[in-house]
Amino acid sequence: MDQLTDALAASLDLVAGRCGDPTALVYDRLFARQPGMRDLFVNDPAGAAQGHMLQMVLETLTNMADGAAWPANMIRAERINHDQIGVPFDVFATFFDVVHETFRDAGGEAWTAEMETAWTTVLARAAEA
Numbered sequence: 826m827d828q829l830t831d832a833l834a835a836s837l838d839l840v841a842g843r844c845g846d847p848t849a850l851v852y853d854r855l856f857a858r859q860p861g862m863r864d865l866f867v868n869d870p871a872g873a874a875q876g877h878m879l880q881m882v883l884e885t886l887t888n889m890a891d892g893a894a895w896p897a898n899m900i901r902a903e904r905i906n907h908d909q910i911g912v913p914f915d916v917f918a919t920f921f922d923v924v925h926e927t928f929r930d931a932g933g934e935a936w937t938a939e940m941e942t943a944w945t946t947v948l949a950r951a952a953e954a
C-alpha cells in the first residue's frame with residue numbers, strides 16, 4: 826500500500842465513520858445536478874442498484890489507486906453499457922465528481938490535503954480511461 830492508496834482508504838473510512846452508508850447523499854447530489862437521471866432508477870425503489878453501483882465505483886477507484894490495469898477497462902465498458910441505458914458519456918463522467926464532492930463535504934474539517942490529492946489523482950486517471 827502506498828500513500829495514495831492509504832489516503833484514499835482513509836477518506837472512505839472517514840466518511841463511513843461520519844455518515845454510515847453514503848449512498849443517499851451521493852444520489853441526492855447526482856439527481857440535483859442531473860435531474861434527468863432520476864427516472865433511470867425507477868426500478869430500484871429500495872436503492873439496491875444505486876448502492877451496488879456506488880460500491881463498484883469505490884472499488885474501481887481504490888484499485889486504480891493501486892495501479893491496477895483493469896479499472897480503466899471496466900470504466901470503458903461501463904461507459905458503453907451506460908450509454909445504452911440512457912446515460913450519455915459526459916453525464917457518466919460526472920458521477921466521479923459527484924462522489925468526490927459528496928465525500929469531501931461529508932469529511933468536513935477532517936478531510937486532509939492528502940485525501941484531496943488522492944481523489945484528484947485517481948479521478949484524473951479515471952478521466953484518462
Ligand code: HEM
Pocket residue numbers: 855859862865866873874877878881882885899900903907910912916917918919920921
Ligand atoms: C451519472 C452517471 C451514472 C448514472 C446515471 C448511472 C446509472 C445507472 C443505472 C440506472 C444502473 C442500473 C442499471 C440496471 O440494472 O437497470 C447502473 C448500474 C451500474 N452502474 Fe451506473 N451510472 C452512472 C455512472 C456509473 C459509473 C461512473 C460507473 C463505474 C465506472 C458505473 C457502474 C455501474 C455498475 C457496475 C452498475 C451495475 C450495478 C448493479 O445493478 O448491480 N455507473 N448505473
